[in-house]
Amino acid sequence: MTRAIQICQHGGPEELQLVDMPVGAPGPGEVRIRHHAIGLNFIDVYHRTGLYPLKMPAGIGMEAAGVIEAVGEGVTHLRPGDRAAYASNPPGSYCEARVMPAMNVCRLPDAIDFETGAAMMLKGLTAQYLLLKTxxxxxxxxxxxxxxxxxxxxxxxxxxxxxxxxxxxxxxxxxxxxxxxxxxxxxxxxxxxxxxxxxxxxxxxxxxxxxxxxxxxxxxxxxxxxxxxxxxxxxxxxxxxxxxxxxxxxxxxxxxxxxxxxxxxQTLFSHITSRASTQAMADALFDVVASGQVKIHIAQRYPLEQVQQAHRDLEARKTTGSTILTLA
Structure with missing residues (x-):
């Protein structure tokens, strides 16, 4: 079982509810990852409000970092015990652990900690495709x-x-x-x-x-x-x-x-439609962060239980830099 944030209908931050859910084993092309930190992004608000509709009930969140617990058949770029981070569909990163497609999950370099990894993947890959490809x-x-x-x-x-x-x-x-x-x-x-x-x-x-x-x-x-x-x-x-x-x-x-x-x-997910394109973009991001040319500013941290307040602050434009959800 895992603690996870779920919505049963589109609406305000009050729709974000903490529930217990089974995790299960990864199938072909999937991994099970246990999160250490979770990224918060404005696309999460779009999903919650219904600007980008989701099938209910739905998980929320597109970005996180943690440790791979198990891999399914056909997954060769990750192994149990690997440190990893991702920005990926389908939504559902607001949780302690999840099973998800492996294609957009990347091994996280040892030089980058979990909180930085969770804070930078969706936002950093977005900056990458904008400045270098758009x-x-x-x-x-x-x-x-x-x-x-x-x-x-x-x-x-x-x-x-x-x-x-x-x-x-x-x-x-x-x-x-x-x-x-x-x-x-x-x-x-x-x-x-x-x-x-x-x-x-x-x-x-x-x-x-x-x-x-x-x-x-x-x-x-x-x-x-x-x-x-x-x-x-x-x-x-x-x-x-x-x-x-x-x-x-x-x-x-x-x-x-x-x-x-x-x-x-533009959307990020048009740029990461293959394992090769995802890894190439992630490598460029990892390199520029590891070199010190880009520093990831985590200005806000909220426990997973305070996700409603995190969404209120994000929508009110009270946040700067990156925001993460933390796990006890």
């Missing part, structure tokens, strides 16, 4: 400006540091002076408090009217229109989240009027 048609070169919304969050702080390592001039937005300073301390070239400044006007000022080559946006509805105004001709609008709500429908003709812009809606 690029404008003209590419990105050292010195280029990019705009990154919600830069003081878990993905954002990783992206600030990784962008600096790549030589990019990352313009960060955040909702307070403190969060802006945090982004600057982690490698952002500029930071804009969107609550007190017009971020589109500031971007044009910073770039001397040229605009940025790409906007990375996990906020959605509240930042969409002005983000398009921040792009230079042939620029790329890369949406990867909806923290303020989904982007409303828009006429494609506006993209031509604003400079023949490109738009893409």
């Amino acid at each position: 690029r404008p048609v003209e590419g990105l070169q050292p010195g280029d400006h990019v705009l990154f919304h919600a830069a003081a969050g878990g993905v954002g702080l990783i992206a600030c540091q990784w962008a600096r390592a790549l030589g990019l001039q990352l313009i960060a937005t955040a909702g307070s002076a403190e969060k802006c300073q945090l982004a600057l301390d982690n490698g952002a070239a500029h930071a804009i408090n969107y609550r007190s400044e017009d971020f589109a006007a500031r971007v044009k000022e910073i770039t001397e009217g040229r605009g940025v080559k790409v906007v990375y946006d996990s906020v959605g509805k509240d930042t969409w229109d002005k983000s398009l105004d921040c792009l230079r001709p042939l620029g790329l609008m890369a949406s990867f989240g909806n923290a303020s709500g989904p982007v409303p429908p828009f006429a494609p003709g506006i993209l031509g009027a604003k400079g023949s812009l490109y738009v893409t809606r």
Whole structure:
């Protein structure tokens, strides 16, 4: 048996209930992993609220780190006793132990502790595919400006540091002076408090009217229109989240009027559809973290029993950096 968080209907944080569940043995292509720490991400809120509907009853959570207890037939890259971490479907990481598909579970290097592993997989792999694989048609070169919304969050702080390592001039937005300073301390070239400044006007000022080559946006509805105004001709609008709500429908003709812009809606799980692609992306993340170029900032820790409060704080934008759930 394992303690796990389950929802029986979509709704608010109160739907997150602690239950006892059987674990079982792994089948072909599966592993059983006992968690040491669990990552908290905004996609968990989308699953809980029903923005991304789940079949009920449902587990919650996409990210964790722990030790492999058993492997099923056909699993060759992991063995019992291995330290491991993952960002993976299906949801269900909010638990002490689980059986799950092995494809996206990666061996965790000894140099990276369990809490860091749990805090960095989904967010770090997201930053990886954004900065290295989601690029404008003209590419990105050292010195280029990019705009990154919600830069003081878990993905954002990783992206600030990784962008600096790549030589990019990352313009960060955040909702307070403190969060802006945090982004600057982690490698952002500029930071804009969107609550007190017009971020589109500031971007044009910073770039001397040229605009940025790409906007990375996990906020959605509240930042969409002005983000398009921040792009230079042939620029790329890369949406990867909806923290303020989904982007409303828009006429494609506006993209031509604003400079023949490109738009893409990205998800991590399109990038990790094979064992090889998952491992290659994880290796890049492990290398940049082990080298010290990217540090994972765990700013909040909640016991699994306090998951409702963790969700309330995340939705209220009271958190910075990464958040983990801990197990006794």
